[in-house]
Amino acid sequence: MKARDDFDVVIVGGGPAGSTAASVLAQHGRRVLVLEKEEFPRYHIGESLLPFCYFPLQRIGLVERMKASHFPKKYAVQFVSRDGKRSTPFYFFRHMDHEAAQTWQVLRSEFDAMLLDNSRRLGADVRTSVEATDFLREDGRVVGVTAVTPDGGKLEVRAPATIDASGRGALAVKRNGWRKSDPYLNKVALWTYFRGAMRDPGMDEGNTTVAYVPEKGWFWYIPLPDDVVSVGIVAERDYLFNGTNDLAAIYWREVKKNVWIEDHLKPGKQIEEFRVTKEYSYRSEYCAENGLVLVGDAFAFLDPVFSSGVYLALRGGELVGDAVHQALAEGDVSAEGFAAYSQRLCYEIESMRKLVYAFYDHSFSFGRLVREYPDLCGDVTDCLIGNLNKDFQRLFDAVAQQAAVPGPLPHGRPLAAKRSTFRSSDVADTIQLTRTQ
Numbered sequence: 438m439k440a441r442d443d444f445d446v447v448i449v450g451g452g453p454a455g456s457t458a459a460s461v462l463a464q465h466g467r468r469v470l471v472l473e474k475e476e477f478p479r480y481h482i483g484e485s486l487l488p489f490c491y492f493p494l495q496r497i498g499l500v501e502r503m504k505a506s507h508f509p510k511k512y513a514v515q516f517v518s519r520d521g522k523r524s525t526p527f528y529f530f531r532h533m534d535h536e537a538a539q540t541w542q543v544l545r546s547e548f549d550a551m552l553l554d555n556s557r558r559l560g561a562d563v564r565t566s567v568e569a570t571d572f573l574r575e576d577g578r579v580v581g582v583t584a585v586t587p588d589g590g591k592l593e594v595r596a597p598a599t600i601d602a603s604g605r606g607a608l609a610v611k612r613n614g615w616r617k618s619d620p621y622l623n624k625v626a627l628w629t630y631f632r633g634a635m636r637d638p639g640m641d642e643g644n645t646t647v648a649y650v651p652e653k654g655w656f657w658y659i660p661l662p663d664d665v666v667s668v669g670i671v672a673e674r675d676y677l678f679n680g681t682n683d684l685a686a687i688y689w690r691e692v693k694k695n696v697w698i699e700d701h702l703k704p705g706k707q708i709e710e711f712r713v714t715k716e717y718s719y720r721s722e723y724c725a726e727n728g729l730v731l732v733g734d735a736f737a738f739l740d741p742v743f744s745s746g747v748y749l750a751l752r753g754g755e756l757v758g759d760a761v762h763q764a765l766a767e768g769d770v771s772a773e774g775f776a777a778y779s780q781r782l783c784y785e786i787e788s789m790r791k792l793v794y795a796f797y798d799h800s801f802s803f804g805r806l807v808r809e810y811p812d813l814c815g816d817v818t819d820c821l822i823g824n825l826n827k828d829f830q831r832l833f834d835a836v837a838q839q840a841a842v843p844g845p846l847p848h849g850r851p852l853a854a855k856r857s858t859f860r861s862s863d864v865a866d867t868i869q870l871t872r873t874q
């Protein structure tokens with residue numbers, strides 16, 4: 438059996454990164470195929486958005502849908518100290534005179550389905566329950582992917598450009614051995630969901646709370662629709678799993694260590710099983726090879742303490758959509774053509790990464806930093822809201838007086854290789870969706 442279709446780009450993964458890239462490319466008039474291995478809606482962790490998510494969402498036409506949604510409005514992030522005291526919430530509107538200052542806590546099943554439906558609406562061909570299994574290579578460049586359907590059928594999909602947006606499934610990283618773990622951010626997360634747990638009053642009811650566990654880690658407390666909260670602990674694996682693998686025992690042991698978390702959970706009823714994620718922060722050794730470019734968690738995953746993952750996925754999706762469109766227009770999908778894309782993305786990731794390192798440094802305190810350098814308060818806020826495309830040198834010079842600030846990771850650039858060009862006349866001949874079995 439043989440089906441035939443023509444695509445400019447094949448995208449592996451229909452999460453926020455893949456669907457945003459698909460929408461941007463479709464807006465550019467590109468013919469896009471998205472392969473998503475799950476049937477949507479599907480569960481996903483990563484529920485708290487940053488204000489700057491607004492801008493990619495606006496670009497792909499979803500702000501009004503977000504405003505009309507039942508997702509709790511998030512105006513602030515707040516920190517709860519080791520002894521259970523809540524800080525003054527960090528209201529985004531105090532720094533940002535724009536409606537983007539109010540963001541959302543999302544049910545990822547619904548949010549991701551909305552994004553993927555939007556890609557369809559804009560013209561992308563989206564196929565769910567199709568899992569990409571490997572990349573097709575010819576003459577030193579990636580020319581598409583192999584995939585399987587639920588009935589075991591095998592597909593070959595060819596296109597001049599392939600985007601890997603497979604999230605932590607990280608197809609290219611796994612196939613190529615490109616995973617580079619972050620040397621320090623080696624944490625694990627353990628979480629579950631409660632209904633009826635306490636919410637803070639008024640506009641604070643949708644805040645993200647980050648609550649410290651003495652010396653060891655932190656809890657997130659994220660209010661979701663239908664009176665549900667997502668509550669998880671992030672800490673070193675050796676600390677959390679010391680002496681037991683019993684997830685419930687570990688979780689409730691940690692809950693007792695922060696009185697704010699304990700009190701807020703008291704009226705709640707646990708409604709889901711415990712979930713755990715290991716293999717924490719990493720970055721791919723390369724962001725691109727000829728014909729292939731990586732985005733979102735498929736490229737890099739950063740500790741979620743500042744809720745940056747979905748923002749980086751949306752932002753990366755937008756950047757990669759533009760970069761691939763330009764590469765196709767120039768008829769050159771060589772790895773090095775994605776150098777500017779990688780530089781921009783790595784720069785934004787590095788700014789957030791420095792702040793994450795500071796967070797885990799016991800000698801660092803945000804309060805002390807802004808007391809000593811009140812003029813840097815705006816820069817700190819810019820990091821926390823996702824306004825990462827700016828010069829933070831002064832901020833991190835000041836942070837370095839309290840905490841060790843890491844240098845940038847050396848990897849994440851395009852794989853240097855000989856140029857890979859294609860003639861536009863190749864496109865109609867070579868791009869096809871062929872069912873081989």
Ligand SMILES: Cc1cc2nc3c(=O)[nH]c(=O)nc-3n(C[C@H](O)[C@H](O)[C@H](O)COP(=O)(O)OP(=O)(O)OC[C@H]3O[C@@H](n4cnc5c(N)ncnc54)[C@H](O)[C@@H]3O)c2cc1C
Nearest residue numbers: 450452453454474483485569603604606733734741746747
């Ligand atoms: C514990 C934890 C807490 C987090 N909290 C937050 C938070 O509060 N806020 C935040 O912004 N971020 C958070 N994140 C990060 C966030 O979940 C991710 O950064 C975000 O989902 C990345 O989007 P993505 O599109 O790159 O990947 P994903 O959302 O994972 O999407 C990838 C898609 O690709 C599909 N796929 C995978 N392999 C294949 C294949 N071979 N073929 C076809 N399809 C495939 C998957 O089914 C999936 O739908 C958290 C992460 C963790 C682990």
